[in-house]
Amino acid sequence: MSQDQTHEYRGYRLVAKPAENGAKCWAWRDGVPVHKLTGCDVPDAIQMARKEIDSALGVAAREGEAGDKAYTRALEAILPELSTGQLKMLQAHYRAPEHIMTATELAKAAGYSNYSGANLQYGNLGKALHEHHPVDLPVRRNGTLIYTCALADSPDLAPTATEDDSHWRWRMLPSLAFALRALGLVEQ
Template sequence: MSEEMKTIKAGPFTLVARFIDNAYRGVMWADGEMVVDIRRATLDEVWRALCDALYEQQISLAAARLDEPTAAEIAKVFVRIAHQLTAGHKAMLRAHLNASDQRITATQLAKAADYATYSAANLQYGILGAMLFAELPIDLPMRKDGSRVMTCTIAWGDNARNPDEEHWVWRMRPYVAEGLAASGIL
């Protein structure tokens, strides 16, 4: 029997994928109840199916939300996920929070976190956005390929304000800025 297993906690959901009873099986739990039960040929296939199911659950929750989150809600989320944040995540959040008008480019985020390129900052800010989204889903814009822009959990593109800007500018959502400051995690 294989000892392979993958698990993650994402907001109210817990995902577990493992080899059991001679098959690869994945289960998603919420509040002690099984929400999804998946069987596939490999552990990776089970994990992908579980992540897709989680994404669909979160999109449904986001669509049902009629207003944006409050600063108090996002502060609680930051406290809950603080142990998952890397030094780079915290450096980017600090730089963004302290930036003039809370507007910052990915290049500036990369410099703040000591990443070599803006693409590394984009990746890490997207991962951070996904962590926030897992805890407190909101409706997010879609890319042409249908995937959601997870960074928009933290900020929105603010280049419409100045289309002549050379680099893409992220403007931190006001409730994120207020909640981040109130959380005390930085």
């Protein structure tokens, strides 16, 4: 029998396990079970719990005027924590044609030796931003959120060259571009 899976999410501890006819996930807050959700499997139950928490917290949209202001506040809040490489990636991404870059191009802009460093740092940046401005994010098969999607989406919805992450094209979200301009981090 498989073990419980435990994840932290927006101040909640999610505990999921297989159950008869699917899986169950409990969302605990301050030692008290607040939500109990059912899914077809453990990752689905975790995703259902995240959606329930997001709904209870009033998770905002990524785009539009409200998204622009929220992204500006969130970016301003995390600005002191950004590494030089993360800031360089944001600025290069903004300056790229149509705000589109691959992970390899982002790595080069930040001075990382390969795309793995860029993926890690951009994902960490997306997670930090997401903690200040929660938005609906896609979930991997293993139940983890794809935090880079708090910063960008993919215009292709598929890798451009191979299944290799280095060739995935990321398009910066318009609300993030707005925030960079509003905070004077890029030239208009």
